[in-house]
Amino acid sequence: MAKKTTFIGLLGFGTVGSAVYRLINSNRDLLQRKTDHEIQIKSICEKNMSKAVGVDQKLFTTDYEAIAADPDISIVVELMGDCPEALEAMRMALSRGNSVVTANKALIARHAPELFELARKNNCEILFEASVGGGIPVLRALREGLASNRIRSLYGIINGTSNYILSKMTAEGADFQAVLKEAQALGYAEADPGSDIMGTDVVYKLAILTMLCHGRFVNVDEIFCRGIAHILPLDIKMAEKFGYVIKMLGITKMHDHSFEARVHPAMIPVNNPLAHVHGAFNAIQYHGDFSGEGMLYGLGAGGNPTASAVVSDIIELSRNIQSQNRINLGSTGFSHHTLEAARPRDILELHTCYYIRFSVLDRPNVLAGITAVLGRNNISIQHLYQQGQRQEDAVPVIVFTHKACERDIRSALKEIDAMDFITQTTKIIRIEDEP
Numbered sequence: 048m049a050k051k052t053t054f055i056g057l058l059g060f061g062t063v064g065s066a067v068y069r070l071i072n073s074n075r076d077l078l079q080r081k082t083d084h085e086i087q088i089k090s091i092c093e094k095n096m097s098k099a100v101g102v103d104q105k106l107f108t109t110d111y112e113a114i115a116a117d118p119d120i121s122i123v124v125e126l127m128g129d130c131p132e133a134l135e136a137m138r139m140a141l142s143r144g145n146s147v148v149t150a151n152k153a154l155i156a157r158h159a160p161e162l163f164e165l166a167r168k169n170n171c172e173i174l175f176e177a178s179v180g181g182g183i184p185v186l187r188a189l190r191e192g193l194a195s196n197r198i199r200s201l202y203g204i205i206n207g208t209s210n211y212i213l214s215k216m217t218a219e220g221a222d223f224q225a226v227l228k229e230a231q232a233l234g235y236a237e238a239d240p241g242s243d244i245m246g247t248d249v250v251y252k253l254a255i256l257t258m259l260c261h262g263r264f265v266n267v268d269e270i271f272c273r274g275i276a277h278i279l280p281l282d283i284k285m286a287e288k289f290g291y292v293i294k295m296l297g298i299t300k301m302h303d304h305s306f307e308a309r310v311h312p313a314m315i316p317v318n319n320p321l322a323h324v325h326g327a328f329n330a331i332q333y334h335g336d337f338s339g340e341g342m343l344y345g346l347g348a349g350g351n352p353t354a355s356a357v358v359s360d361i362i363e364l365s366r367n368i369q370s371q372n373r374i375n376l377g378s379t380g381f382s383h384h385t386l387e388a389a390r391p392r393d394i395l396e397l398h399t400c401y402y403i404r405f406s407v408l409d410r411p412n413v414l415a416g417i418t419a420v421l422g423r424n425n426i427s428i429q430h431l432y433q434q435g436q437r438q439e440d441a442v443p444v445i446v447f448t449h450k451a452c453e454r455d456i457r458s459a460l461k462e463i464d465a466m467d468f469i470t471q472t473t474k475i476i477r478i479e480d481e482p
């Protein structure tokens with residue numbers, strides 16, 4: 048019987064693209080047995096030919112349009128990064144009826160409605176398992192294994208750089224800037240780490256997870272986001288003293304008529320399994336209404352783990368193309384016509400416990416001033432801690448609150464920060480006690 052082949056067009060031959068090439072070549076027989084087809088890379092679009100060393104040069108082109116138009120190619124794999132050409136190439140491929148695999152969280156988070164509609168119209172598919180959690184098959188788990196559940200809540204440690212930095216600060220009591228520099232020297236953080244430490248990377252991934260959990264498109268600008276740059280070793284010590292660990296989280300929760308989607312560092316109880324996810328590892332903890340609690344854990348980035356997710360999508364598409372079994376569900380597990388845009392709940396409506404760090408001049412009546420304003424704003428104190436040691440003429444005052452409303456916290460802090468004994472803007476860390 049003639050050998051059947053699924054031809055792939057690969058766009059981008061960097062960290063992930065070259066790992067996809069290696070995986071397809073080294074697991075060729077396995078992929079053949081799993082798809083009944085030979086998976087073969089027919090062309091590679093790459094502008095930086097220094098990356099093509101040791102690979103058949105005839106495969107390379109800089110013309111992604113030619114790849115999208117090649118009638119032999121049925122799957123276009125986009126791994127160029129967040130650039131206009133990547134979006135253009137995906138549009139071209141889908142418009143011509145070629146299915147697309149991508150790891151591009153930024154483009155999926157921002158352009159999912161348009162890309163899904165293009166795929167639907169042209170009877171092809173777009174899969175993006177690698178866009179969240181690298182080698183962890185979390186999107187497939189939500190789309191298939193947990194398809195029967197309402198996802199009540201999902202907490203993700205989904206950015207390796209911020210998790211590495213917070214883990215190091217926790218283990219060594221080190222300062223944020225020092226750990227960031229070390230992470231950059233070791234290659235765990237980008238030269239420009241903005242997207243990782245400010246939370247933007249997690250926002251993109253959370254937008255995608257929210258789509259798969261609730262069948263809702265969220266505008267990334269409407270996801271509340273705070274980074275980790277303000278976290279001090281003192282915050283980590285205080286967290287530890289009261290039984291918490293600080294983690295950077297992407298959180299979505301379902302309520303009766305609304306849902307939350309927010310990204311910020313949070314204190315979680317030390318006995319929560321997420322507290323033990325360290326370094327570059329990622330984890331996603333979910334609560335399905337029937338499945339109950341579960342957690343997926345693994346390597347969230349790197350060439351090989353990400354290639355594992357990309358090629359799993361290629362396998363799924365190759366099987367679907369052969370059986371003509373198109374998902375037609377917008378790749379989210381929800382019927383296309385039921386997907387709709389929705390706004391997450393306003394952060395001001397959040398009710399949770401708070402850690403508050405005031406920086407005050409060490410003089411009489413300061414505590415009375417702070418507690419009076421908190422009380423007037425319906426905020427009751429669980430623990431109050433004042434460190435004796437002076438820091439540049441200011442001392443920290445730490446408050447752990449009982450459950451309070453974010454709106455009340457903001458209005459209390461606005462009033463307190465205007466008082467003459469406050470030396471720096473007050474910082475808060477939200478506490479997630481009930482995952």
Ligand SMILES: NC(=O)c1ccc[n+]([C@@H]2O[C@H](COP(=O)([O-])OP(=O)(O)OC[C@H]3O[C@@H](n4cnc5c(N)ncnc54)[C@H](OP(=O)(O)O)[C@@H]3O)[C@@H](O)[C@H]2O)c1
Binds near residue numbers: 060061130132347348
């Ligand atoms: N690396 C990871 O661990 C990881 C994990 C999950 C998801 N992802 C996602 O996977 C995608 C690829 O990431 P990566 O780390 O492999 O990036 P990368 O190493 O920078 O590779 C991208 C490659 O595409 C090339 N390229 C960019 N624009 C091009 C264009 N218009 N035409 C031809 N070639 C072009 C780049 O060339 P130059 O070098 O000249 O720019 C580079 O060689 C991104 O969307 C990323 O967010 C990566």
